[in-house]
Amino acid sequence: MxxxxxxxxxxxxxxxxxxxxxxxxxxxxxxxxxxxxxxxxxxxxxxxxxxxxxxxxxxxxxxxxxxxxxxxxxxxxxxxxxxxxxxxxxxxxxPVKSKKKDDDAPKGKDAKAKKGAATRTPVAQPDEKEKRFTxxxxxxxxxxxxxTAGAEYQPEAVAAKDWTVETAMSFFEITERPFEFASVTDTKRMGWAGGKEISVSPLDAHPVYGRVREMARIVLGHTAAEPGKFVPTTADMRDLEAETVAYLCAATLGIEGLEEGRLRLQAAMDEAAERIPDKVANRAFAAADKLLNAGFC
Structure with a gap:
């Protein structure tokens, strides 16, 4: 037993x-x-x-x-x-609960007047409203x-699907445009993202990795007309965030260009004056998860 x-x-x-x-x-x-x-x-x-x-x-x-x-x-x-x-x-x-005081509670002179009359009339305490969030x-x-011990364990079967960058792009309604060189010396820029469009340089030896990196900028909100409050304000940190997402996806799926991406990410982390904020790493894991799931849809 x-x-x-x-x-x-x-x-x-x-x-x-x-x-x-x-x-x-x-x-x-x-x-x-x-x-x-x-x-x-x-x-x-x-x-x-x-x-x-x-x-x-x-x-x-x-x-x-x-x-x-x-x-x-x-x-x-x-x-x-x-x-x-x-x-x-x-x-x-x-699920988390928090209590918020009612804005209609007496303030300033009204509160003092209420306090002075406390011996004659009980003062109603500020109402506390419960707020629920996750x-x-x-x-x-x-x-x-x-x-554990017992019956032989059979993991739940997972339908085998191939991840494709095209499927992920379709899920996020991202389109790709031909890359245009700004000048004859424009050889270091490997791609760009704007709105819901991306472009990858033909000089990029690993175009799938490059597409994932540029898609990451869109998923992270870097290209939004009004970036959210958690989007990094500096270009270097946004680049690092997008590179992190691309690396996490590549390491998970075995996308070509992984080693080069790892070296770039490692160098950026070593050169950073301070430790990368936890929020940036958190956002990168979340965005990589979204891209991974989208590629199987």
Whole structure:
């Protein structure tokens, strides 16, 4: 008879709400081959969660293996064994509540007048309105297969599809225009993106990688008429963000030009005066995930 564990609450003292996005990126640049392996093994997860799972399994001294939640393993007829605790943390949507004071609460002189009359008439306290929103946070809810026992595990079959840059472009309604050289010395510029159009230089030895890089600028919002508040304000940081997305996609899919892209990204990271902001690395992982998913549609 298999001893079944009960799902234990997380130790709040050990909780970390957000991954270190920069460290995740550094690990990905250091070992590009592992991104591809993690993608194939954890295909139903987002790119960042695939990579998070792979890194944590490696730190535990374990090979890539199936992971699941407590309930998920029960459904697979492989209950988590007694005294086993969740070991894998992934990013998941978490509903959050916050309270906001009513704007109609008394202020200034009115508030003082109300306070002075408190002995005669009770003063109504400011109303607090509840606001609900969703945050993506790290939660330790996953167990690896060696923590379970039971029926032979058969991973869910995933339909095999080939990723194509044309499919991704069609999904985002991106069109490609012929590259035009600005002058006879215009040999270093490998491409551009504007609006929902891209162009890649015929001198680019790896045109698919180049298309992914220019598409990344559009997905990241670099070419929007009114860039969002999280879009980097400097051209160098926008270039680095787009290069990061292209590298993550190339490392995951094995796109030609990966090694050259890795060297460019590594050089840019080494030359940066400060550590790349976590928000930039976070946005890069999210944009790469969108491009990867779009290419299979």
């Amino acid at each position: 298999v001893a079944i564990a009960t799902a234990a609450p997380e130790a709040t003292a050990e909780r970390q709400d957000s991954p270190d996005w920069y460290d995740l990126l550094v690990e990905a640049v250091r070992e590009p081959g592992q991104l591809s392996a993690a993608y194939k093994y954890f295909r139903n997860y987002s790119l960042c969660n695939r990579w998070l799972a792979a890194i944590q399994l490696r730190k535990l001294g374990l090979p890539l293996m199936p992971i699941n939640t407590f309930k998920g393993w029960l459904g697979a007829e492989r209950p988590v064994q007694r005294e086993q605790k969740a070991t894998i943390s992934l990013v998941m949507p978490v 945050r993506f946070m790290l939660r330790r809810h996953w167990f690896h297969m060696e923590q």
